Structure formats: structure tokens, C-alpha cells
Amino acid sequence: MAENMQRVALHPLDQFRAFQALREKGQGEEAIAAAFFVTPQIVKQRLKLASVAPALLEVYAEDGMTLEQLMALTANPDHARQAQIWDAVKDSWNKVPYAIRRMLTETSVRASDRRAIFVGLHAYEAVGGVVLRDLFQGDDGGWFEYPALLDRRVSEKLQAEADALTSEGWKWIEVATDLPYGYSHGLRRLAGDPAPMTDEESAAHAALLAEYRGLEEEYSGQTEYSEEIDARLRQLEMAMDALEQRPLIYDPVELTRAGVSVTLDRDGSLAVYRGYIRPEDEPHEETAVQDGDGVDAMGRVVMLVFPTGKHR
Helix, strand or coil: CHHHHCCCCCCHHHHHHHHHHHHHCCCCHHHHHHHHCCCHHHHHHHHHHHHCCHHHHHHHHCCCCCHHHHHHHCCCCCHHHHHHHHHHHCCCCCCCHHHHHHHHHCCCEECCCHHHHHHCHHHHHHCCCCEECCCCCCCCCCEECCHHHHHHHHHHHHHHHHHCCHHHCCCEEEECCCCCCCCCCCCEECCCEECCCCHHHHHHHHHHHHHHHHHHHHCCCCCCCCHHHHHHHHHHHHHHHHHHCCCEECCHHHHCCCEEEEEECCCCCEEEEEEEECHHHCCCCCCCCCCHHHECCCCCECCCECCCCCEC
């Protein structure tokens, strides 16, 4: 078959069956590719056709669908789902590969989704998660097949981050994948003071700064830096920025009234918003009003207490 392929190209399905037969005999993708004078990627793609239901492979063999449509069906290995989608589109005008691929993955979550980025591919697969991949076109890392499992892992990871904050002494810690728009409206944010650097951190920062300025001075006469020097300067900048981003220190009394929100940022990174005080947690002082306006109709002294701590 390999020799004949050099004269007349094999049908893709014949290629798949030949590759599959060699794979079952223990040959790797590189060896199969060398035998048929194709790239390993072609071997992977043809073997991927094995994930299509046998009945649909026969439809393709009888020219009932195009190779592009068959390729689109490999986006989901569930044979029942493949057959269901094909039955739905085979007599429809909307059976282009893009539509088939979208229908097969519509209940999945893209790997570029911020939840997927936050959890991570390996952590998701470690708990039984399945990732759908498309070898025939760019898929941005594939699709996470089990959204409920992914959401559970997101919640668990966020809760673990929140649990690590309890030692800081906050009154409340809110955990949410999405915070509502204007969530901080009506809350007072504490103004903390940046924590000072330790002696070790100060020494490290000074060393980084000295190297940075030394490189700038050494190459100041050049119109542009080499890639190596430019990369090193960026590394030094990032290291100094990391040291300069100091955690905030809050008033201990205020801290016990305030709370923290733990959530996901747009890029899938962890976002922690510290130091917000709710109106009901603001301190109140009760002071008797001595003038006539503070006496009710029964002659009793009335105390007016406002959330801001001011009294009238």
C-alpha cells in the first residue's frame, strides 16, 4: 500500500485503515509516517478518524459526506452524539464543517475560558475531566467536556484561596466566580499602608537596580539593545516590580470590621479585593442630644445615630 501510494494517492479512509492496522501492530506515529512518506501530523489526523462512529465512516466511504465534514465530527468522540448531529444536519443546508463542530462542542467550555485557565488542564484531567481536541484546525487548546466538573474545581480552588486568608483576621470573606456589577457600591474601602521591605528584600532590590543601571550605562551608546540584553532588562524590571508591590497593612481595629472578596479576573488569574467595610459594620456612637430638637412630644430625650458616626 505504501508503494502504491506513490503512484495513486490512497483514499483518506484507506489511509486511516492502513495506519490503524500498523498502529495495532505496535508501530509508532513516526514509523508509520516514514513508511508512507507523510508527516506525523497526517498520521495523527488519519488515526483521529477512528473516533468517528463506524456507521458514519461507511457514509463517508460511500461519498455521503465530505472529508471536511468527517473531520469536523472528530471534535467529539461520543458516537451517539456524532450520529445525532449528523442525522440533524445531513438533509439541511447548514451542514458546513464549522456548524457541525460548533454543535458537537456547544455544551463544552473552551480551554481559553478564564475558568479553564484558572483550574489548569492537568488539574482538570487529574479529577477525570475530558478535553476534546480538533487535530484538523486550531482549537485554542480544545474544549473542556464537563462544565459541571470544571465549575466545581473552580469553586474548590477559590475556597482554598479564601481559607488561606482566614488567618489575616477579616470579619467576612466572600467567594464568587463572578462579582456583580457595582459590588463595592456603598462599601467603604480601608486605606492601608504598604508594608516595609525586609533587610533581605531591600538588599535584593538594590542589587537588581544596580545591575539594571549598570547595563543601561554600558550600552547607552547603542541605538538599540541586543535581544539578550533587552530580555535581561525586562527580567530585572519584573523582579523589581514584584518586590515593590508591597502588601498593605491595615488598622487592626478596622480590619476586624472589614472583609475580602475572592474571585476570578478576566484573564483567569486569582483576584483578591481586601479591606471593604459594609454599612452595617460601621462603628456607631450614641450621644444624647441636649437641645430642644432632641426631645419628643412626651418629653423624652431622643438620640439620633447615623452610620457615619455623626450625630444630630
